[in-house]
Amino acid sequence: MGSKAEKTRRKLIEAGRDVALDGGVANLTLALVARRAGVSKGGVLYHFQTKALLLQALLDFLIDEFEEQVETVRAAQGCSWLAAYLRASFPEEQAGMVRETDILFQLVTVRPELGERLQKRFHSWHGRAEEAGMSTVEAHLYRCAIDGLWYNEMFGFNLPKEQLAGVLKHLEDRVS
Numbered sequence: 001m002g003s004k005a006e007k008t009r010r011k012l013i014e015a016g017r018d019v020a021l022d023g024g025v026a027n028l029t030l031a032l033v034a035r036r037a038g039v040s041k042g043g044v045l046y047h048f049q050t051k052a053l054l055l056q057a058l059l060d061f062l063i064d065e066f067e068e069q070v071e072t073v074r075a076a077q078g079c080s081w082l083a084a085y086l087r088a089s090f091p092e093e094q095a096g097m098v099r100e101t102d103i104l105f106q107l108v109t110v111r112p113e114l115g116e117r118l119q120k121r122f123h124s125w126h127g128r129a130e131e132a133g134m135s136t137v138e139a140h141l142y143r144c145a146i147d148g149l150w151y152n153e154m155f156g157f158n159l160p161k162e163q164l165a166g167v168l169k170h171l172e173d174r175v176s
Contacts, residue, residue: 009047011037013061016054021099025106030054052111059107059114062100063121069096080132082139082175085125086146086168093165095153102154132175142175 015037019028030051034041048054066088074084089096108115129139149167152158159167 005047008037008039008043009057010061012039012044012047012054013057016058017062017100017103020058020103020106025055025103025110028055055107055111056114056117059104059117062097062104063118065100066097067121079176081128082132082142083172085129085143086171086175089146089150090168093161093168095150098150098154101150142171145171 012033015033016028019032019036023032028051030044030048031041033054034044037044044054048057069088070081070084073079073087074081077084077087079087104118108118125143126140129143130136132139132142134142149159149164158164
């Protein structure tokens with residue numbers, strides 16, 4: 001990973017994620033993050049001068065983590081970015097990182113200015129989806145379908161397992 005400062009910074013971001021998972025982003029404080037990370041509040045402030053900067057780093061961390069999963073799947077399976085996006089989104093036929101993505105939505109709700117940052121990352125995914133060798137409209141349709149299934153699971157509107165498996169298979173056949 002790198003220097004001691006980089007390791008501490010990552011430890012603080014991970015502690016922020018854990019605090020948000022336990023009590024929600026609205027209840028995240030620098031003191032709670034410090035306690036969870038085992039550092040002083042001054043140590044947190046050394047790396048993140050404000051809570052807003054910590055929340056921004058948390059948003060970037062969560063998105064980077066998902067993008068790394070997509071690239072890991074793509075490299076391991078030699079598939080298109082869109083197929084890797086589908087497989088990383090639904091490992092073992094259920095939405096992955098549901099709780100972490102809930103944090104993303106909370107972050108944008110608590111700090112609306114972070115929405116633009118998240119939007120830029122989503123736009124970059126639009127471009128990557130087009131690499132599957134299909135029309136722009138088709139690529140976006142499939143990526144939006146993947147996201148829609150994912151949001152259904154996040155909000156508890158899950159399809160029965162057999163139906164979800166069928167939908168995922170249908171999408172897989174089209175994006176591979």
